[in-house]
Amino acid sequence: MEQIDFPFFPYPILSNRERHQGYAEKWVRQCDNCDRQCERSKTRTLGVCSYGVSYQRVDESILIFGVLVSSANPTTAMKKAIKNNQGHTIKHSDLIRAIDGIAAHKKQSTKEIDEEKRAIIADYVSKNSFKIDFLEQMKPIIQRNLSFLHDYSQFVSSVKQNINVVLHSRYVGGDTESKLSRATEPEAAIYWSSLLMSEKLTTAFLLLHPERLASVQKSIFKLHGLVLKYVKIYNAAYRDKQVKLDMTGYSIGQVKADSSVLSVIPHTLLDNALKYSRAGSKVVVSFEETWSTIVFSVTSFGPKIDNDERDRIFDIFYRGRHAAAQEDGSGFGLHLAQFIASELGTSIQMKQSQQCNQFGYETTFSVSFEREK
Amino acid sequence: MFGWFRRKDTEFNLPEIPFDEIKKRARLLVIDDQGFTYKPLFEIDGYTLTEWRDVEDLSKLENNFFDVILLDVNGVGKQLSNEQGLGVLQHIRKTSPAQLVIAFSNAKFDLKYQDFFNQADAVLSKDIDYVDFKRKVDELLRSRFSVGFYVSRISAVLGSGTDDRNQIDREVRKSIALQEPSALRQFLKQKTSDPKTIEAALGIAKAAIEVYHAWSK
Numbered sequence: 001m002e003q004i005d006f007p008f009f010p011y012p013i014l015s016n017r018e019r020h021q022g023y024a025e026k027w028v029r030q031c032d033n034c035d036r037q038c039e040r041s042k043t044r045t046l047g048v049c050s051y052g053v054s055y056q057r058v059d060e061s062i063l064i065f066g067v068l069v070s071s072a073n074p075t076t077a078m079k080k081a082i083k084n085n086q087g088h089t090i091k092h093s094d095l096i097r098a099i100d101g102i103a104a105h106k107k108q109s110t111k112e113i114d115e116e117k118r119a120i121i122a123d124y125v126s127k128n129s130f131k132i133d134f135l136e137q138m139k140p141i142i143q144r145n146l147s148f149l150h151d152y153s154q155f156v157s158s159v160k161q162n163i164n165v166v167l168h169s170r171y172v173g174g175d176t177e178s179k180l181s182r183a184t185e186p187e188a189a190i191y192w193s194s195l196l197m198s199e200k201l202t203t204a205f206l207l208l209h210p211e212r213l214a215s216v217q218k219s220i221f222k223l224h225g226l227v228l229k230y231v232k233i234y235n236a237a238y239r240d241k242q243v244k245l246d247m248t249g250y251s252i253g254q255v256k257a258d259s260s261v262l263s264v265i266p267h268t269l270l271d272n273a274l275k276y277s278r279a280g281s282k283v284v285v286s287f288e289e290t291w292s293t294i295v296f297s298v299t300s301f302g303p304k305i306d307n308d309e310r311d312r313i314f315d316i317f318y319r320g321r322h323a324a325a326q327e328d329g330s331g332f333g334l335h336l337a338q339f340i341a342s343e344l345g346t347s348i349q350m351k352q353s354q355q356c357n358q359f360g361y362e363t364t365f366s367v368s369f370e371r372e373k
Numbered sequence: 374m375f376g377w378f379r380r381k382d383t384e385f386n387l388p389e390i391p392f393d394e395i396k397k398r399a400r401l402l403v404i405d406d407q408g409f410t411y412k413p414l415f416e417i418d419g420y421t422l423t424e425w426r427d428v429e430d431l432s433k434l435e436n437n438f439f440d441v442i443l444l445d446v447n448g449v450g451k452q453l454s455n456e457q458g459l460g461v462l463q464h465i466r467k468t469s470p471a472q473l474v475i476a477f478s479n480a481k482f483d484l485k486y487q488d489f490f491n492q493a494d495a496v497l498s499k500d501i502d503y504v505d506f507k508r509k510v511d512e513l514l515r516s517r518f519s520v521g522f523y524v525s526r527i528s529a530v531l532g533s534g535t536d537d538r539n540q541i542d543r544e545v546r547k548s549i550a551l552q553e554p555s556a557l558r559q560f561l562k563q564k565t566s567d568p569k570t571i572e573a574a575l576g577i578a579k580a581a582i583e584v585y586h587a588w589s590k
Contacts (some may be wrong), residue, residue: 153479157499161410164503168414198500
């Protein structure tokens with residue numbers, strides 16, 4: 001219930017179960033020890049208690065009480081009360097005027113509160129902090145729902161370690177890539193799948209431990225090398241879906257970040273591109289480098305992103321309406337990737353062509369990183 | 374005796390130990406309640422690796438018996454500490470400050486294990502490829518057989534700067550060559566009056582002496 005203050009109300013008032021004296025009239029002394037019949041009254045007409053004292057309810061939370069209202073036909077109790085409190089009788093019309101005053105005051109207060117609320121909300125939204133707060137509020141739910149991740153992580157580690165043992169025991173000499181080139185198709189598939197699962201778990205773990213994003217352990221590394229690793233990890237999955245994965249441009253520049261955190265960006269963009277690409281289409285990972293920046297982009301053909309949802313696709317759990325119709329998804333990958341980009345002082349930009357070909361709309365997600373000198 | 378320590382003026386040159394020799398003599402320990410899948414691969418590659426499901430012999434963690442210890446954060450050392458792996462690591466740091474420890478865990482993003490990760494010489498995720506795992510172990514083994522590692526540890530204990538580092542380097546080399554750290558002790562007494570710091574630094578120097586002379590036998 002709204003709390004409204006009546007510091008200058010002329011008559012005694014009960015507001016939110018608290019009694020306040022009026023500045024013109026105090027409640028009559030009979031009210032000090034009465035059984036408060038007035039407070040039990042639900043009607044909004046003038047009432048008189050058994051002590052002959054008048055009251056009138058304004059609304060559910062406000063009651064005027066303890067006053068002596070003159071009457072053409074006073075009861076015995078009223079006469080007695082008036083006699084005992086001479087000079088304190090008021091007219092009913094005065095009481096009505098006071099009640100109208102309360103209504104006006106409440107209306108004004110409600111309007112002011114609404115305006116204040118709107119201003120606070122606008123400020124909150126403009127600062128984008130609501131997204132972080134929302135994530136914070138969601139944290140217990142996310143943690144509850146992702147608690148199985150620790151078990152999954154152990155299973156994935158076990159699969160990955162065991163396929164490593166198989167590859168290294170069976171194929172002597174050479175590095176992992178050389179061993180994979182000699183491995184059977186199922187062996188290679190198990191290896192690459194275990195890597196993919198591991199990367200997906202990394203993303204989920206960051207949702208489970210968002211505090212890790214704020215306490216990153218930065219190192220300097222080549223972005224191209226990191227992205228190349230993900231291109232290799234995803235190669236098999238792209239091949240399976242018959243989507244061509246190309247890499248163009250080159251970068252020798254280094255960035256300063258926590259590589260395991262930053263890797264969520266190429267991982268998410270490659271994962272999304274694969275998810276929404278149709279067989280026969282192509283995904284291009286490209287690099288452009290200047291003396292101060294490295295721009296990394298992923299271009300693919302996918303579902304339309306309507307103008308009104310261009311910014312919203314980065315909101316947590318939001319899924320583009322055409323994308324959602326095409327594929328299942330969680331709606332947290334792009335949000336997390338964008339959040340990480342913003343922590344690194346940059347942002348993921350999205351551009352989409354207005355024309356649609358047989359594979360969908362050409363869509364480019366790009367992010368510009370500052371080069372570490 | 375120890376022909377490979379050649380004295381040139383005030384310098385004590387220590388030999389470069391071939392990595393194959395290091396590998397052959399190195400003792401690795403894995404403490405993990407779930408076992409260690411890469412054990413056969415390390416053995417194929419010529420390493421001597423001991424596997425404990427829990428802390429089996431505390432004294433071997435306190436006296437530099439192992440060259441590198443891979444320690445899991447969860448499910449081990451419950452009898453030693455409620456903090457499990459972290460408790461074991463803290464015990465090792467206190468009793469054997471030159472011991473190399475790799476934190477080995479699936480919980481790489483959980484900040485509650487950050488103390489554990491920070492106190493380790495390296496952190497490896499359990500989902501890492503064998504080649505990357507082995508690379509890190511090799512890197513630490515090489516550092517265990519380099520004077521620079523012990524000098525860095527002693528500098529860290531003393532909180533010293535670059536100038537002291539050169540002096541510490543000379544004293545450590547001398548201690549290794551003479552198989553006793555009395556010269557280093559004198560230097561440490563000039564730098565600090567805290568007996569605990571002196572003992573910790575001497576403990577590191579003794580580990581260096583043991584490592585080099587165990588190799589020379």
